[in-house]
Amino acid sequence: MKGILYFSSTGNSLYIAKKVKEKIGGEIKYIPNYNGTGREYEELIIVTPIYSYGMPTPVYDLLPRLDKKKPIIVIQNYGGMAARADYLFFDYAKNTCKLNVVCMYKVKMVENFTLYFTVPKYYQNMQLKKCVGRVDKIIDKLSKYEYVLPKKTKTRKEKYLKNKSNWHLIGRDFCANSNCVKCGKCINICPVRNISMKDDKITFGDKCIACLGCYHRCPKKAIVFKNKNKKFRYVNPYIDEQEIGKDL
Ligand SMILES: Cc1cc2nc3c(=O)[nH]c(=O)nc-3n(C[C@H](O)[C@H](O)[C@H](O)COP(=O)(O)O)c2cc1C
Incomplete structure (x- = not known):
C-alpha cells in the first residue's frame, strides 16, 4: 500500500x-x-x-x-x-x-x-x-x-528555507471583522491550533504558518488581513472543501 x-x-x-x-x-x-x-x-x-x-x-x-x-x-x-x-x-x-x-x-x-x-x-x-x-x-x-x-x-x-521561520509574523495582521458569526470553523481548521476564542472574540496566537486556510475558508469572509476589505477568496472547486485536512 x-x-x-x-x-x-x-x-x-x-x-x-x-x-x-x-x-x-x-x-x-x-x-x-x-x-x-x-x-x-x-x-x-x-x-x-x-x-x-x-x-x-x-x-x-x-x-x-x-x-x-x-x-x-x-x-x-x-x-x-x-x-x-x-x-x-x-x-x-x-x-x-x-x-x-x-x-x-x-x-x-x-x-x-x-x-x-x-x-x-x-x-x-x-x-x-x-x-x-x-x-x-x-x-x-x-x-x-x-x-x-x-x-x-x-x-x-x-x-x-528560513522563510518558514518568519511566517508567524504574519499572524499579527489577521483578525476577524464584524462579519464573524463565531462558528469556530477557523479554530478547527488551523493546522497549528493558532486560533482560539478569547473573551468571545476570535484571537490569533504567534504560531501562524501562513497557510491562509482560515482566510480563504471562512464562510463569512470575516478573516481579514491588515483590516483590508478584500472579497477574493479561493478554494479548489473540484474537491469538497470539508475534506481538506482529512485522511481519505
Ligand atoms: C505562504 C504561501 C507562500 C506561497 N509561495 C508561493 C511561491 O513561492 N510560488 C508560487 O508559485 N506559489 C506560492 N504559493 C501558492 C501555492 O503554492 C499554491 O496556490 C498551491 O497550489 C496551494 O496549494 P493548496 O491549495 O493545496 O494549499 C504560496 C502560498 C502560500 C499560502
Missing part, C-alpha cells in the same frame, strides 16, 4: 492527492495529523504546495522523521513561480534528511497567496481548466514509472 501524505490549505494539493489515489492507489493522510514515519507503507507520495520557493512548515518538520529507506515520490504544486523550489526540496530531503527521494514532479495549479493582489477570475478559471490535464499527465508518467529528479542548481537555500 502506498502512503499519500499531503498538506493543503485551499484544496489544490488535496485534489492532486485524490487523483493519485484514484489512478495509482494508496491511503491519503493529512501531514499535520500524521505522526508516523512512513514505515507502514511500501512507498510514500508527498503532495505539497510550494511556499515562498520553499515548503510549508508541517512538510519541513515531517521530512527528518521519515523512514530513510522508503522510496519517496514528491509532487509539488504552486501558483505561478516555483523558481528552484524542486531542487531546494530535493537537497533538503536527500542531503540533510538522508531520504530516498526517487522522483519529483512540480505542477502549476492556482495561486492562493492572494493577500496583496487578486487573481482575475478569467485567469483563475483558465488555470483551473489547465491544471486538470497537467495533473493527469504527471500521474500517467508516475504510473509508467517515468521517474525524474531535479537538476542541481545554485539556490539560496538558507534564505528560502
